[in-house]
Amino acid sequence: MAKTFKGRPVVAGKIDKGDAVVSHFGVNTLASFQKSALKKTSEVICSDQNNPDLFEKNLTKKVVCLPKTIGSTTGGMVLYTVCALGIAPAAMLFSETIDSLAAAGVILSEVWTDNTIVAVDGLGQEFLDYVKDGMKITVNEDGVVSVDNN
């Protein structure tokens, strides 16, 4: 059974049944992505030891569900870089209003690469409470997010 949530598309796009990875903490972009990027791996394995929800999980092509991003103001560049390298999440779904660093990252990716990180914000705390790792997520261009718990 699917439950739907309505957010605001910051970078609009469609995702069909992507795999959710959920963080209930602010995601530190630099700490999460830097190690894999430095090692030039084909997938990002989250390296942020301070985030027990994401640590050592694969984030590439996943639908990352989070409140917001935190950390260094290089965060936007880091997101843009992993997107240009083709190892970024497929989408980032924010329960809160998007922060300036994540916004920069998804916008730079949209404008300056051939890839896209779909971004929807303002989905609300209920969304973050409901969604669990591995659930299938469909995102529409209008910001409607459908979470399938089967």
Add this chain to the structure above:
Amino acid sequence: MNCKMNLTPEEQGILNGEQGETMQKVMRSLVMYGDAFGAKRFVPVTGKGHLVTSFGISVLKPVFSIMDELIAAGLKVDETFTVDPRPLDYENVKCNPLEKLIFNKMMYGMQDPYEEQLKKLGLKSDKAFTCTCYMDEVGNEPKKGDVLSWAESSAVVYANSVLGARCNRNSGIIELFGSILGKVPEFDLLTGEGRRAKWIVEVKTSKKPEAQILGSAIGMKVMEDVPFIKGLDKFIGTTLGDAAKAYLKDMGAATASNGAVGLYHVENLTPEAVESGGSLVQDDAKVYVIDDAELERVRGSYPNVWKKPGAQPSRCFIGCPHLSFAQLGEWTGRFESELKKQGRQKVSLSTVLTAAPEVLERFQRENKAAYDKLLSFGVKLSSICPLMYMNNPLCGKKPVVTNSNKLRTYTSARYFTDDEIAQIAVKGGF
């Protein structure tokens, strides 16, 4: 593209591609950025630029591609800009051959070509590498009311709070685009409403709080909100002299790294607080009381993430953000006193004080006695970014001590107060 911002005919023309494809992409990025935060219009940037990306780290190749594209299109910043500190200084911060190999081959192998790119885009000079670009000696100090396009978090919070300039907490690259366009979307900290405080912080400690712990406590509590701090003027005065500015620099960097603070007001001290007082505080502001016990609790929450938690330190970094001219003098006195106390001539721990190149030059020129003393104590002076140095996996595994809460937050370095650091550095351990 459809945009919600109201653009002037010239801005719309750029968005339509009238000044070339690359400038169109710069504009599109900034318009999308403004739309995401409900900006209604662009406002002119009135202060000089400062970039957060000072390091030619090979993994950022896509960033270097953007720089190449900007240069090929003949775009550059109208006025000169400064940039964060360099990541390396082999002369003053020694590395073993393996560490050098990682720095040179795996990490910062693009440093020279990247610095060439910066020059082509308008870098001020070879000495313009510091996170404290607002120091008098560096020459990038914004005026009250200036609109900025910066990203370095410690510089943004200082410029907003201590200088009364207006700058959002931007990401790297976006800040470069704003400097190239000469305009930024107007939202959040660029607006009067965005600068009002959502928190009242009441400082009720028995003595002057350590700036780095106070900032950490405030940052962790208010996160990205604006705090109005009461009770601090009792300890640091009501005049923005060298000592107060240095205190606020260090406190602010901790608020920005332990949280995401872009602006704070200090009652009776910072320019907007002096000007507008309590009217800066929102009616529904929350209250956070900081007393001795709360500072103790915050400090006690810092984990020891050294590979061997019981190890003795092998290096000490002081100056993240970079030290001021006055702070260099203070550290000379602190070390002199501690050496005398312990009956030693030199520090026993590899100790590095960091400051902007032009601040170090002034220190050598105008306070030669202290400069010579520091060197005779065995202390090294450098303009390196300790954080970039610690990003080397081998260096990051070393047991490093610091008085910087920012360095503690982003690396494995352990935090100690100024007096404790002096004691540890002289003794060579705990």
